[in-house]
Amino acid sequence: MNFTDTHTHLYLKHFNKDLSQMMQRSFDAGVNRFLLPNINSSTISDLLSLEKKYPTRCFPMMGLHPCYVSNNVEEEVNLVKSWHSKKNFIAVGEIGLDFYHDTSFAQEQRWAFKEQLILAKNLNLPVSIHSRNSFSEIISCFDELNFKKIKGVFHCFTGSANEATKIIKYGLKLGVGGVLTFKNSALEENITAVNLDDIVLETDSPYLAPEPFRGKRNESSYMQSVAKKLAKVFNRSIGDVSKITEKNVKLVFGI
Numbered sequence: 001m002n003f004t005d006t007h008t009h010l011y012l013k014h015f016n017k018d019l020s021q022m023m024q025r026s027f028d029a030g031v032n033r034f035l036l037p038n039i040n041s042s043t044i045s046d047l048l049s050l051e052k053k054y055p056t057r058c059f060p061m062m063g064l065h066p067c068y069v070s071n072n073v074e075e076e077v078n079l080v081k082s083w084h085s086k087k088n089f090i091a092v093g094e095i096g097l098d099f100y101h102d103t104s105f106a107q108e109q110r111w112a113f114k115e116q117l118i119l120a121k122n123l124n125l126p127v128s129i130h131s132r133n134s135f136s137e138i139i140s141c142f143d144e145l146n147f148k149k150i151k152g153v154f155h156c157f158t159g160s161a162n163e164a165t166k167i168i169k170y171g172l173k174l175g176v177g178g179v180l181t182f183k184n185s186a187l188e189e190n191i192t193a194v195n196l197d198d199i200v201l202e203t204d205s206p207y208l209a210p211e212p213f214r215g216k217r218n219e220s221s222y223m224q225s226v227a228k229k230l231a232k233v234f235n236r237s238i239g240d241v242s243k244i245t246e247k248n249v250k251l252v253f254g255i
Helices: 019-028 041-053 073-086 106-123 135-144 161-169 187-193 220-234 238-253
Strands: 003-005 031-036 058-060 092-098 127-132 152-154 173-176 199-201
Touching: 003 199, 003 220, 003 238, 019 031, 019 220, 031 041, 031 220, 041 058, 041 073, 073 106, 092 106, 092 135, 106 127, 106 135, 127 135, 161 173, 161 187, 173 187, 173 238, 187 220, 199 220, 199 238, 220 238
Parallel strands: 003 031, 031 058, 092 127, 127 152, 152 173, 173 199
Antiparallel strands: none
């Protein structure tokens, strides 16, 4: 069985001490490809260094994460555009809106999100969308741009059944990770509003480790726990989960 971790930050300092061992554990668990969303200008060097170290395994995205939007938002977005003009990336990401902790730069977040959605459309690239306390605003951005269909992934989906069905109507897949395994998580029930054809797997490493690793640093090898839980939720074999989610990865990202 083969799996693709469609959203993982393996280039961060959390993995500096044991990167090669962690990667081998992932390979041993059947996780063979890693899609790497960028955060901001400070992470680009480490992102590209990891791609260089594992060129057939690691596929970088380029984007500005909403939690890192501030007064220099135009400079950061212009840098994203510049990188896309000189190098091929697998997607525009991680982009979106996050109003959980702070709404000081809400207007700037919306501007950056829409600019990067337009960039992705112009380049015919998929997007990796981050949303926290901002679902309706995300949909509003789609509608303001008159985007009826969007290729990409709604990363770390934890919303309602109604939100799940609304997302896939735009053509997006749902990124499902460790939250699915949490006790008393509503996601187990809500995710059945869609089909396996609408889902891709992810970890968001080093964050949101699944059970039984919750509270520890997350890593891509732990994605097997998510795959097993997804198989149970849909009453399918883990082989089916591998086959279908890998087909979905190819549809979205072309790999």
